[in-house]
Amino acid sequence: MDEKTAELRDIFIETTGSDTVTERQSESRGSLADVDDPEEVRARVRDLVTTMRERYGFETDLSDDALVTLVVGYFDGDSDEDLAVELDAAPAAIRTARFDLHLVRDSDREYPFDADRFDKLLVEGADDETLAEKLDVPVDVIREFRPVAEADIRSTRANHRFRDDFTELLTDDDLSQRMAEDARRDGLREATEDIETDVSL
Template identity: 30%
Template sequence: MAEDTRKRKLLELFTTITKKKAIVEPMRKVHGTLRDRDAVEREIALIMREILDRGYFKTKLTPRQLAKLVVAYYDGMNDTEIARTLGDEKLSKTVARARVRLKLFRDLDFKMPFDQEKLVKLLESDKTLKEISEELNVSPSTLREYRHVIEQRNDTTLDPYLERIRDVMEDRDLSEAMTRGVANDGLSEAIDITEAIDMGEF
């Protein structure tokens, strides 16, 4: 009880000295940001709807699911983890194709067991996918995945929309950085006051 009373008085003192209404307590996880996750997803979903309505992109995922995919990708999730956030782990391949279409590449996307330039030249030739897959010693389905990566890397159709999405995500990152800065400033002041009280300065 004595510790609770001390903590309450400390917070009251902190409020008085700093004239701040929002108190950031030590070890508290900061959940809120200037632009929360839901708002970011809604904004990206609107852009995704434009893309889908114009027929630039065909997928079973909804605009909101695509928005969640983007945010989850920026948060460092892999395709399976993203599929789980969408409610179905079986969507991992759908997620992967949509991610590549949105140019959200991973290093693994370009790790092919043959030279990429060779693949490009073969795709530009008159050979069928079956013939190319046999020459490269990969399955037709794997070849289609590699072709998808190469095609989307070179396709500029969605670039204006993707630039808008990047702007939204950069704004989110800036917002979170500002929130962390405010939290850290408040925490530092609280610690300084605590030390001063312990030393008998108040």
């Protein structure tokens, strides 16, 4: 232990009265990934869905049972069309429900304009007409992609908590790898870092 480290340790002990630095932070996440019972998994997914509905106020008309099925199907690789058939709903309704649940596909983010500028204008409160003018696209294009960006912004403000918990429950992938593969494009966090986390669009 060098002199600087020893000095910092002494300050820590003096301040806290303990020589134990910390426990492993990973232990505080619980044991979502250790649940093997499918019914228990569905129950935990339902709890997350209920929490999200209370926090955000969903646009979807689908029931919590249907949303649990949607989440499970999403992580099984089902398309919106597959889920629409299973849940007897329109693909557009499935898309809306996914966004309510912060489940955005890479294909949803194929923007025909500057995505980072779009995010910045959104968090500044620009309306559809202003966005269309600034990005030089028709208003209909803005209306198609606005829900995508808003879902990503909500997820970012929640530190991707819900998406990550769904992932941990419903996949065997290493979480960090999954996050890397499904990472939001560069610039989103910078665009939202000054926005309060409890503000919804």
